[in-house]
Amino acid sequence: MMPDLGKYAAEVLSAYGASLVLLAVLLAVTLRRGRAARAGLAQVEAEAKQETQKDG
Amino acid sequence: MLLSVQDLTLARGGVPVLTGLGFTLEAGQALILRGPNGAGKTTLLRCIAGLQSPIGGAISGAEETIAYAGHADGIKAMLSVRENLQFWAQVFGKGDIAAALDSYALHPLADRLAGTLSAGQKRRLGLSRLLVTGCPIWVLDEPTVSLDVDAVSMFAAAVKSHLATGGAALIATHIDLGLEAEVLDITPFRAHADHYSGTSDEAFL
Amino acid sequence: MLLSVQDLTLARGGVPVLTGLGFTLEAGQALILRGPNGAGKTTLLRCIAGLQSPIGGAISGAEETIAYAGHADGIKAMLSVRENLQFWAQVFGKGDIAAALDSYALHPLADRLAGTLSAGQKRRLGLSRLLVTGCPIWVLDEPTVSLDVDAVSMFAAAVKSHLATGGAALIATHIDLGLEAEVLDITPFRAHADHYSGTSDEAFL
Amino acid sequence: MIALLLRDLRLAFRAGGGFGLGLAFFLIVTTLVPFSVGPTAELLGSIAPGVLWLGALLACLLSLDRLLALDYEDGTLDLLLTAPLPLEAAVSVKALAHWLTTGLPLVLAAPLLGVLLNLPPSGYGWLVVSLALGTPALSVIGTFGAALTVGIKRGGLLLSLLVLPLYVPTLIFGAEAARRGAMGLDPSTPLVMLAGITLGTIALMPFASAAVLRMGLR
């Protein structure tokens, strides 16, 4: 299965490894921030709704 | 009529602060703005001075005719009192600073470095700058902060003679200025949360 | 007697400003300093707070018992109102800031970044810091600058309750604080030009 | 206009005004270089034009944070904005004052420091010419950076971060010209490019700076 990378195995693998790790980190950070933003917004919207109900 | 403001709406930090504010300022008239802390006086004055734009309404008559004095006096600590005044006189194209020094009894301090003045003396220097601008409209934000009784009356006298020569003044303050003038309380114009249009975060609400 | 000052001589920028000043401050007493601009009020207060040393005379009772509030409020713009207060509470070893927030009606503003407050709101925050210090002597330099009428009465109430619990206050101001207190006019103590001894340039005169 | 220039110059010469500090910084950085890379004469000689250019650039950079921030802090900038002066002109005058108090002294002092770093004799003339052509661009670009960060408290480091990448072309052509000069090659191509950059930035950057200043103070 694994192709024979010859004497450059370390280079190729580390290039793939580093890039994929960077992409994964970017994705993870993006998703985490996105989730947090959604949750925060939902909370504020709920509070805002409560507020208007209280007033009204 | 020197300045007229119609149906003005202002925001600060993306939040509407004042709406529907209107007034006019005639030559020879002083208008005192009152309102509790956070009402929006500073915001209004900065907007009239052109340092910030309104999100609605119109201001007319305010081009290059306004001398603004805010919380900070624009004083260079390492220039003498005289040099400070002279600089502003040159910027506004007027040569003579003796009258300004007179009005605020600054002659004895004229050659002191401005950085070695006490709080009230600095303020006097800041106010005397208005006299060298030659602008017909003064827009002042809490001008008498740190001033003692004598200095407050110098200020009142300066405003009166400015008005007598056809000028006008718009002054925000919490304390008594020793001036007889109309008072505009801005409390009724405070904005409500459901006022969106024009604020920078309008699109997000 | 919390604080006593005897025969004090002060200089600012190498020039004597006040001489022969003396007074005492008892628990429960407030003393209001008055004097024209440049008289030396700020210099005196900074000296009593230990930020500068007198060139003559004695101050007793002032070690670690003084909470000072000057022209600048020591507010961090990027911390919220609550975080600002909490920091000072921790520095002075007190935990609770709710009472301080209450006294100046800061609860609605507690989670705002302090940088987005108006001038008067900032001042309220600066004054509320005094309540978390737990120091018996308050030394205040023009505390009510930029405050509206309501806030001035909050301040008066805070001072009164501080006095009632055995504290004392020394306040320099030009305007009415809404407090009944003794007044000390420092004008008679202004130094004359022939007063040399102890100033930093004495040796050269 | 002239009042503003004179005031800026006068302030720079007053105590605490910072005139000469840039120069002193330049001097110190240049003297630190032998400490950090070692004292070999040939090595120093070969990096001398580059080090001098880099030192001049850093000295310029460090003096930028006074350029507008002082006026912002004490409220002068607000007042200037409401004064009857075109902001573009004010910004250009400030850049000029900065160059006169910072760039020009650096140009004049660079040959002296060349001695410290074993600059080859043929290099002195071209070093001065390249600095004289390049430093005005540094001041003008720096004014843009200062305008970008004017509302930010103690934004000195951010200012450096924004301005340094913009300094790259000037530095490359300037250092290349000085290096070619020192090696006895013909430095005219990089010098022409350098002059082009300087003229271009002087013509266009004030508009960007003024625009940014208006946005930032709003």
Place this chain on the structure above:
Amino acid sequence: MIALLLRDLRLAFRAGGGFGLGLAFFLIVTTLVPFSVGPTAELLGSIAPGVLWLGALLACLLSLDRLLALDYEDGTLDLLLTAPLPLEAAVSVKALAHWLTTGLPLVLAAPLLGVLLNLPPSGYGWLVVSLALGTPALSVIGTFGAALTVGIKRGGLLLSLLVLPLYVPTLIFGAEAARRGAMGLDPSTPLVMLAGITLGTIALMPFASAAVLRMGLR
């Protein structure tokens, strides 16, 4: 004490707090070096340890002007002086906060930048060790400089000027250790000296800083 440390760290991480800026500045200065001295690999390799030390030092230096000046400007320093905290401790805590937000990231990033400058492979370890030993001294000495210039408006450049000479011993031993490491020689003597400087300054400088601060605010 801990409240002060936490506050300083929190402020550094808030928007505009400047965390990471020192690091970015370090990166930029390092990239500018080849632009100015030319791209030859051997030349770069031989000056790499020195350039990295100089870059770290400058990055430290530029972040110093926020260390005390911000607290001075908004009045916090006056209030801290009247608070029941020993000023020596407060100053040390501020230096520690500065090191954590500036020095430590520099130490960690230095090897990466070594790649850009063709640092010889044997040099990486010693570079990191020397920086880790030396940067605390930079923060502590820098705090002293910041205390000296605290009353001066926008004293950044003056601060640099006062502090740079004080940095010279640290720089010499640090860069020497890194250079010897890179050349495969034994760097232990300069490292020991460096450690000595760091320990000495940590032990003694806070007293000087506190004294100077008391004088300056008077």
Place this chain on the structure above:
Amino acid sequence: MSIWSYANPVKFLALSAKLQPYLWGAAALCVCTGLIWGFFGTPDDYRQGSTVKIIYLHVPSALMAINAWFMMLLTSLIWLVRRHHVSALAARAAAPVGLVMTLIALITGAIWGQPMWGTWWAWDPRLTSFLILFLFYLGYIALWEAVEDPDTAADLTSVLCLVGSVFAVLSRYAVQFWNQGLHQGTSVPVATGGRTVDDVFFVPLAISMVGFGLLFVALVLYRTGTEIRLRRTQALRTRMERGL
């Protein structure tokens, strides 16, 4: 309905929610296909050996690093001219993605350089320009973080992006003049019309490039949504706090 109507945050969120599943799917498919095919299914180059496999990461990321900056330039212009918030926020959202792409291009290039040129890093014009691009991204992001008022931040970063682009181009010429390098010229057909890479390598490379492009779009859409939500949260919070 004009395209500008999608500058409204709500419409934008609705549309991007509809598009995103497809985009993410297509991006994942293309990136995986391209990379797996490239890694497992292509022969070694007779000169470069197996290192040629790095190309499937290196070239797409390098391409996207530049394109991200172009996109930011475009959206910045739109913000300055038409003041659509979504546009400014999209620029903000794209910057970190561009930064990471630049970083990937730099790292894979450096790793590739070791066997090919015998050095991790050489001051070759192409590489140097990328380093400068990296610095521009850093400055741009730092400015966004440092300015408190979001609209002012958008204004200032937009101008920085414009001015920065001019200087980035200038730097590129400066760098080329300064040092002629080792890096091979471009061989992607869009740029030159011909191509120098063999088909065996080219097809997976093309797929991977399309994949990186899709991934970029998906990421930017998602992140713009996040920025919009944060902005809305802040707007609502502020108003509630003001008790208005």
